[in-house]
Amino acid sequence: MPANLTPEYFKAEARYQQARTIDEKILATEELIRLAPKHKGTEKLLKMLKRRLAKLRQELQAKQARRVGRGGPSFAVRKEGAAQVALVGAPNSGKSTVLHQLTAARPKIGIYPFTTQHPVPGMMQFEDVQIQLVEVPAVIEGSSLGKGLGAQPLSIARNADVIALVIDASTKLVEQVRILINELEAAGIKLNQRPPKLSVQRRITGGIEVRGAGMFKGGEAELKRILQEHRIHNAFVTIDEPVTAEELEESLDESLVYRRAFILLTKCGSLDLKEKFKLLEREFGGRFQTIAVQEAGEGLKRAIFENLDLIRIYTKRPDKEQAKRPLVLPKGSTVFDVASAVHKDFARELEFARVWGSTRFPGQQVPREYALQDKDIVELHASKSYSPRR
Numbered sequence: 356m357p358a359n360l361t362p363e364y365f366k367a368e369a370r371y372q373q374a375r376t377i378d379e380k381i382l383a384t385e386e387l388i389r390l391a392p393k394h395k396g397t398e399k400l401l402k403m404l405k406r407r408l409a410k411l412r413q414e415l416q417a418k419q420a421r422r423v424g425r426g427g428p429s430f431a432v433r434k435e436g437a438a439q440v441a442l443v444g445a446p447n448s449g450k451s452t453v454l455h456q457l458t459a460a461r462p463k464i465g466i467y468p469f470t471t472q473h474p475v476p477g478m479m480q481f482e483d484v485q486i487q488l489v490e491v492p493a494v495i496e497g498s499s500l501g502k503g504l505g506a507q508p509l510s511i512a513r514n515a516d517v518i519a520l521v522i523d524a525s526t527k528l529v530e531q532v533r534i535l536i537n538e539l540e541a542a543g544i545k546l547n548q549r550p551p552k553l554s555v556q557r558r559i560t561g562g563i564e565v566r567g568a569g570m571f572k573g574g575e576a577e578l579k580r581i582l583q584e585h586r587i588h589n590a591f592v593t594i595d596e597p598v599t600a601e602e603l604e605e606s607l608d609e610s611l612v613y614r615r616a617f618i619l620l621t622k623c624g625s626l627d628l629k630e631k632f633k634l635l636e637r638e639f640g641g642r643f644q645t646i647a648v649q650e651a652g653e654g655l656k657r658a659i660f661e662n663l664d665l666i667r668i669y670t671k672r673p674d675k676e677q678a679k680r681p682l683v684l685p686k687g688s689t690v691f692d693v694a695s696a697v698h699k700d701f702a703r704e705l706e707f708a709r710v711w712g713s714t715r716f717p718g719q720q721v722p723r724e725y726a727l728q729d730k731d732i733v734e735l736h737a738s739k740s741y742s743p744r745r
């Protein structure tokens with residue numbers, strides 16, 4: 356659909372291009388958002404502009420923070436444990452309550468909105484793993500544009516490994532989820548999506564060469580135009596699956612990050628949860644696994660752990676006991692990944708492994724490509740020339 360942009364819009368675009376300071380860029384981008392016609396054909400454009408504005412505001416905040424000599428370029432919370440999970444939600448959605456139930460952190464719980472003003476970390480112990488939960492100050496519609504507590508909460512969420520959308524089940528739950536998706540996207544955080552299978556390798560000369568151009572829905576000329584718009588004039592482009600212009604733009608946008616996300620439903624009380632699950636299913640399909648917070652016991656911790664897509668692996672040396680503490684790795688990790696986590700020299704010398712747990716036979720010999728499962732015990736065998744340093 357054509358965007359039908361006005362001459363005023365193009366003038367503002369020129370002003371943006373000429374802007375030198377962050378303030379000027381913010382002003383010009385705000386103007387572009389005001390001037391862009393609002394209809395289906397400009398949805399993507401508006402999204403991009405809002406994302407740009409959010410990013411510029413974050414840059415400005417970081418710069419101001421540096422100027423007064425505190426804070427840094429980001430508002431990151433130092434990571435501890437096997438993974439960092441950001442609790443993101445509307446004011447009063449129950450973030451502090453969940454953190455209180457699952458960790459030793461004691462954030463203030465209040466009946467009024469914006470009780471939590473700064474990120475609060477806490478460690479959740481699940482069996483033998485520690486997962487860090489971080490309550491992120493409330494996100495509202497417009498946070499990415501500086502409303503409420505500003506874009507700081509989104510910048511904390513961006514740094515986390517996984518995002519838990521904390522949703523109050525007792526009120527407009529679909530709307531809450533939608534707002535969070537939009538605000539996170541505006542801050543360049545995509546949930547449960549993956550970047551298109553496409554690579555752009557820049558080079559110094561030789562123009563643009565494309566492998567798999569037929570996969571681009573829009574033709575090679577359009578593809579080159581988009582690349583040139585991103586100041587890419589010389590590159591090898593490989594396209595491995597059907598890609599739209601929008602997806603191409605996304606993959607060229609270095610400010611985007613992709614994060615795993617799930618929903619934590621709070622304030623379930625005596626609500627008909629079946630109905631709530633149905634609503635979420637109808638609206639978002641299977642995009643988000645949903646966990647209802649009813650009892651804050653091991654079951655809840657397990658459900659959260661299972662949503663992180665991690666596995667625990669216990670290594671052992673031949674004729675020795677298995678390690679007490681697991682290595683925690685992404686789901687799908689192989690024997691080779693385990694060896695690499697132990698030591699990269701070890702990985703190079705790895706010949707085979709024996710596995711107890713997911714294999715048909717206990718202690719079965721498997722090749723280095725073998726994909727492990729949670730709680731597998733792995734005995735690594737390196738070639739004779741390898742001697743572990745002590």
Ligand SMILES: Nc1nc2c(ncn2[C@@H]2O[C@H](COP(=O)(O)OP(=O)(O)OP(=O)(O)O)[C@@H](O)[C@H]2O)c(=O)[nH]1
Nearest residue numbers: 446447448449450451452464465469470471493622
């Ligand atoms: N009935 C009920 N009330 C809850 C539940 N969880 C939280 N609340 C109440 O909801 C209010 C807000 O809870 P908080 O945990 O402070 O919410 P929050 O998301 O941290 O809020 P902000 O920090 O202000 O963004 C408090 O009055 C809580 O007691 C729940 O499961 N059931």
Ligand SMILES: [Mg+2]
Nearest residue numbers: 450451470471
């Ligand atoms: Mg709170």
